[in-house]
Amino acid sequence: MYLSLLPLLTLPLLASAQFGNFFEGMFGGGQQQQQQQQRGQNVASDSQWYQNTYDGASCSNYLCPGTLACVDKPTHCPCAWPDVEEKFELDPDGMAICVSKSGAEGMTKLKVELARKGLL
Structure with a gap:
């Protein structure tokens, strides 16, 4: 009898794991991750990028x-x-x-x- 209840008890955990990322993305939970990815693509706010590019130009x-x-x-x-x-x-x-x-x-x-x- 207890074995037949085990799938019913684990179903909510599986659903939570399966759809957790979906709901985070849908309702804004994934914004922080997107902002971190975008920050990694930005050019530095100092002049070092320009100086390096200028110095490396032939x-x-x-x-x-x-x-x-x-x-x-x-x-x-x-x-x-x-x-x-x-x-x-x-x-x-x-x-x-x-x-x-x-x-x-x-x-x-x-x-x-x-x-x-x-x-x-």
Whole structure:
């Protein structure tokens, strides 16, 4: 008689073990594990990753500090976000900046020129 009750007594334990992970995931118990996994994929908040990548880059000419592109000279460095930035050369010595595009065609260039003259 006691042997026939054994399966009935172990059934709730088996169900709990079987569906425990399901219910944790369904009702937020697995969030902590997901957050820990995501934290492992994030880039460090210090500059060490960038320094290591920069130091490990191979370039025989000029390595652009903003994009790590290897180019002939600094003015050839691309903007990091060309869809939303425009590049402007500030002087013949090779100084260039990338500025967020703003409004109508030519408006960004006008703003850069006004800023260079101290009017903006």
